[in-house]
Amino acid sequence: MTAISVSHLTFEYDDQLPTIEDATVNIPSSKFSLLVGPSGCGKSTLLKIIANLYPDFGGTISSGSVKIEPNQRVAMMFQDPSQQFTLDTPRHEIIFALENLRLDHDTIDQRIQDALNFCNIESLADRQFGTLSGGEKQKCALAVMIAMNSDIFLLDEPFASVDPQSRNQLIERLAVLKDQYNKTIVVTDHDLTGYEEVVDEMYRFDVIRHRIEHLSEDEKHKVLADHFSIHHVPVTLPSDQEHSVIELRNLQLTRGTTTLADIDSFNFYDQQITLITGQNGIGKSTLFSAIAKLFNYKGVITLNHTNIQKIRPAKYHQQIAMVFQEAASQFVDVTVNEELELSKKHRLSNYFSDQMINDALNSLGLSGFGERVVYSLSQGQQKKLQILLMLIISPSILLLDEPLTGLDEKSITGIFDILKKSCEAQHQTVIMISHQLTKLSQWVDHHVLFSNQTLTYQEVI
């Protein structure tokens, strides 16, 4: 049986190139299907069309259709765990959902009990959502979907901020839903860890040929297995000659009741480009927030041997600047030109001449956008502009949180070319977090792995 049949679907947001073009795919019922593809390929959009959220919430279907098997209830789990609940606790949220389905008091009680049981989250039922971790929230989201007795479970990159253990538990629960309750599971994900045993069908978005490929059994195994054999590139370990710039001593980071990091002693070195890797949700971004003085921690962080708590925020943020994951949070003005002017006004060195800025805009494909409102740029363009704006300011230390999100190969080369030259000329230190290892190996001096709540320098990427 086909649960979801998408035929020749073309979907576009207003005044933009189609996000999905002539896509055809048939997703079978009672199977576990995995959709993969580069970011920005339209996976998320497709799921929202299937869930009947688009085009109500924007965009238009200009041709083709999406058909769902009759009498099947579709439910969706969203990427950001914290933006999918209306009420304050899991119990209230389930009640809200079941009241919407017009169930009576006793049925609701029964469904709550069963759903909480199935997800093993009885103990979370009356906790405030604000106190739960990403993984716990996603378990609650799953419980709501189960309580609603949904038939088709759509999960849009559901594990982006979930710790590996919860991730495995959730994947296991989804497999049980499929095997024992005949539910249809459709997941999109970048990270292919843990799917080998459970995935029945795999689909790949081919952005160049604009089609969705259904992988054969062999191809599927190859892709899932390939994931484990990453090609390692050697990198150097810090040498004795290097000077430490940021030192972490007895650093403890906690979120809710989970300890993210417990680091005895660790140094980041001056004038180096250091890459931090580690599994999703392990606390990399939180570590950056702590270094940027945006997150409360226990222990000591020093910058050039001064405790950062003793440096005033305004002064501190001139020396150490963070390129936030969300590009839009870094914009202050409205148009591209205004943003560039603002960065020039507050820059700490004149390394970036007007000529260099123009060249940079050209090489990043941003020339001619001067009067555009920054928020109307695509995600990739926003990211490139954001990094350039921070480079113009030229702080001595730059923290880059997932700087490659939404960028193609050419943009990455363009950005890192400018970054590397600036670092060498101005003796800057760069620390960054990224998942995309293979594309970065040529630009990076050191590699640090964040695992088991601590940081260690690695000899390979």
Add this chain to the structure above:
Amino acid sequence: MNPTIKLALILIASLEISFTYNLPANLLVILISVTYLFYHRIHGKTLAWLVIVPIIPAFGLFTTIYFFSSQHDLATASALFTRMYAYVFAGASFSLTTKPLDLAHSLEQNCHLPSKFAYGTLAAFNMLPKIKQTIVTIKSAAAMRGVNLSWWSPHLYFKAILVAINWSENLAMAMISHGFVEDQPRSAYELVQVKARDITWMVGLLIVLQVPIVWQIMN
């Protein structure tokens, strides 16, 4: 007490004292509110805050009227002084004793307020801690670009609104995917009733409040 009835009672009483300069009426509102708060076992610290916070504006009002107006009218000055406290205590006797979810349920069931208002507001209310965090992030992101956004900076709020618009869309999608359909009837897990006792209390307290007001008019 039923949340809607409680809200109605407080709104009517507040409206009434705002049209009269009546010291006994204000004191009566304060007395009833404080009694109600004690009945709900208010913490001493919270009560102290309620007394301290309004003292500057209340005292400001008092001195303006008493020392700087042409009549040096003590009656009006003390009425304004106590009115400030009457508002604060009446408001607190609602907000400190009523959960937002109970109010939403009551407004939905007893007042037939469209559920999208009830739950939309509730969802926004539950976002407040995140909004606080976001404002901190926006401030730091700007600081790292050399721009100091102060609490009164329009830029800060422009950015916060942009973020909120994005959130509101995500929240709306989440509500819909949890089965919410605008203007469609829902069942009620817990029935919120308006009891005869609630009405009696409301009417009774309002009558008591009329005594000093009518007395003032008669004299």
